[in-house]
Amino acid sequence: MRNPVGGHVPVAGGLAKVGLGYARELGAETVQVFVANPRGWATPPGNPAEDERFRAECAAESISAWVHAPYLINFGSHTEATAEKSVESMRHSLRRGREIGAKGVVVHTGSATGGRPRAEALAQVRELLLPLLDELTHDDDPDLLLESTAGQGFSLCSRAEDFGPYFDVLDRHPKLGICLDTCHIFAAGHDLTGPHGAAQTLDQLVATVGEGRLKLIHANDSQDVVGARKDRHANIGVGHIGEDAFRNLLRHPATAGVPLIIETPGGTAGHLADVELLKKLRD
Numbered sequence: 001m002r003n004p005v006g007g008h009v010p011v012a013g014g015l016a017k018v019g020l021g022y023a024r025e026l027g028a029e030t031v032q033v034f035v036a037n038p039r040g041w042a043t044p045p046g047n048p049a050e051d052e053r054f055r056a057e058c059a060a061e062s063i064s065a066w067v068h069a070p071y072l073i074n075f076g077s078h079t080e081a082t083a084e085k086s087v088e089s090m091r092h093s094l095r096r097g098r099e100i101g102a103k104g105v106v107v108h109t110g111s112a113t114g115g116r117p118r119a120e121a122l123a124q125v126r127e128l129l130l131p132l133l134d135e136l137t138h139d140d141d142p143d144l145l146l147e148s149t150a151g152q153g154f155s156l157c158s159r160a161e162d163f164g165p166y167f168d169v170l171d172r173h174p175k176l177g178i179c180l181d182t183c184h185i186f187a188a189g190h191d192l193t194g195p196h197g198a199a200q201t202l203d204q205l206v207a208t209v210g211e212g213r214l215k216l217i218h219a220n221d222s223q224d225v226v227g228a229r230k231d232r233h234a235n236i237g238v239g240h241i242g243e244d245a246f247r248n249l250l251r252h253p254a255t256a257g258v259p260l261i262i263e264t265p266g267g268t269a270g271h272l273a274d275v276e277l278l279k280k281l282r283d
């Protein structure tokens with residue numbers, strides 16, 4: 001199929017047992033999971049039996065898996081402790097990603113805190129993140145996927161063109177990719193609506209980072225208007241992005257083969273409806 005559609009699934013109680021159980025309930029063709037508390041720094045070991053079962057069942061059902069790294073990670077932070085913990089947390093998510101057979105690990109691009117200049121923060125991104133990319137030498141290591149933010153505060157990357165300097169400081173590493181969150185990019189001012197909105201945004205992204213770097217899409221509608229810099233996800237078709245934009249997104253060459261993960265509200269009923277609608281828009 002052109003674009004597998006799935007969602008972020010809960011895993012408390014077992015990656016395979018609970019996570020894939022929920023995925024099946026949604027009719028998900030791809031899944032995203034946390035491998036640590038997303039609001040903490042803990043780096044828990046996995047359960048080898050559960051990892052093995054998760055990998056085997058994903059393979060048997062042709063479900064691609066993705067990991068979302070914790071939200072606290074900020075490679076641009078001026079606080080030494082945060083910078084150090086960000087490295088350990090990211091290294092953990094990448095290792096756990098390989099252990100569960102994930103294709104990519106998504107991390108937020110972070111911000112320049114403490115009033116430090118953007119260039120200084122980006123230099124630190126290079127210093128901290130490039131060694132982690134260089135550690136990805138196994139055949140089954142996941143890609144490291146950068147997810148831009150809605151543009152709050154001193155965000156290092158929110159507009160499509162911001163990925164340019166970020167990719168440059170990381171030497172456009174071959175293991176580097178992008179996770180495009182439709183709500184975030186819309187919040188940052190890229191109007192995805194209208195006959196050309198989605199195509200223009202994707203064209204700009206490809207012009208900035210080159211072909212083949214877009215590996216994953218977080219398909220979320222937005223509760224707020226374009227450019228609002230607010231990260232409030234809505235169910236597909238009921239926010240300010242609207243279902244036509246998603247239909248157009250799914251027609252663009254840059255999204256061919258790229259899985260869609262929903263991170264939307266509404267519990268199981270909301271998730272079921274979103275997965276179903278995205279499949280309909282795709283087909």
Ligand SMILES: [Zn+2]
Nearest residue numbers: 147181218263
């Ligand atoms: Zn997202």
